[in-house]
Amino acid sequence: MKATALAHPNIALVKYWGKRDDALILPHQSSLSLTLAPMSVTTTVEFGVAADQVEINGHVSKGSERERVLRLLDALRAEGRQALGPARVVSRGDFPMAAGLASSAAGFAALAVAARAAAELPADPKSASVLSRLGSGSACRSVQGGFCEWQRGERADGADSYAVQRFDAGHWPELRMVVAILDRGEKEVKSRDGMKHTVDTSPYYPAWVKDAEAEVPRARDIIARRDLEALGDLCERNAWRMHATSFAADPPLSYMSAATLGLIQHLREHRKKGIPVWFTLDAGPNPVLLTDAAHEVAAEALARACGALDVVRCVPGGDAVLRTEHLF
Ligand code: DP6
Numbered sequence: 001m002k003a004t005a006l007a008h009p010n011i012a013l014v015k016y017w018g019k020r021d022d023a024l025i026l027p028h029q030s031s032l033s034l035t036l037a038p039m040s041v042t043t044t045v046e047f048g049v050a051a052d053q054v055e056i057n058g059h060v061s062k063g064s065e066r067e068r069v070l071r072l073l074d075a076l077r078a079e080g081r082q083a084l085g086p087a088r089v090v091s092r093g094d095f096p097m098a099a100g101l102a103s104s105a106a107g108f109a110a111l112a113v114a115a116r117a118a119a120e121l122p123a124d125p126k127s128a129s130v131l132s133r134l135g136s137g138s139a140c141r142s143v144q145g146g147f148c149e150w151q152r153g154e155r156a157d158g159a160d161s162y163a164v165q166r167f168d169a170g171h172w173p174e175l176r177m178v179v180a181i182l183d184r185g186e187k188e189v190k191s192r193d194g195m196k197h198t199v200d201t202s203p204y205y206p207a208w209v210k211d212a213e214a215e216v217p218r219a220r221d222i223i224a225r226r227d228l229e230a231l232g233d234l235c236e237r238n239a240w241r242m243h244a245t246s247f248a249a250d251p252p253l254s255y256m257s258a259a260t261l262g263l264i265q266h267l268r269e270h271r272k273k274g275i276p277v278w279f280t281l282d283a284g285p286n287p288v289l290l291t292d293a294a295h296e297v298a299a300e301a302l303a304r305a306c307g308a309l310d311v312v313r314c315v316p317g318g319d320a321v322l323r324t325e326h327l328f
Pocket of ligand 1: 015191192281
């Protein structure tokens, strides 16, 4: 009753921003992301130990971090196919938290895949996606590689709210995402809190939901024909609109710094000179640049010229996989 899985983070091209059910982590709208290599998180789970124990990146987890892991495991234990008992979980990421990408998506995807295998359940991306969603919404898009679409679903129990893979990592191998670390600090308002505040107080929120839902099939069509310019435009538009909902919250919420805006301005000038580079931005100040293999060096140089302290170049990543070597 022990298994280990490795999963990659993902970056949303059409963002998830706001829950219709906070406990089950059910979104108001669908979203679409690209799984990113080479960064990964590896997690080992063993059931049937003396007491629940969670260790992430060398530290024993406490508080909400531990609670989120146990919620996911409790959901699996409640399936009741066999008594699983307390679990030991050890998780390790190969990228620093300060890489500007949420390691939680990769972490909960790896946890769900490893926990299901440790519980001797068959490999099933849909069930693993539903399970990982209970840890963090965006994690449900990291169970599979390439381009994954989290379908919001309709059911109150969340059984139809999971991600499906639309195109695998090999569909568009020359696509590149370049993470520009402008600020290594912890963000002041976590995604979870920022999106809740926005849902509760922003008059723009209903417009966001309608627009984002409509963008998902458009993004899918653009990815099908590998149209970088159209994807870049859609990506930027969607990021601006997500952030606009938060600017309009009460009190207002901005994740952008002066450096973020400076880089965005610079990027527009580069595009006028014919360099195909666009940005997206999650709930933090560090933009992720969308470009192709021929221009990733230019995108990195642009990011550094705009004050990036670090740059991480990413390629389309694959599915979460089981590993034979365990972390304990
Ligand atoms: C801006 O998945 O981290 O990155 O479900 O509350 O754990 P919880 O939130 P999380 O939010 C991600 C928000 C985002 C956009 C996205 O990844 O789609």
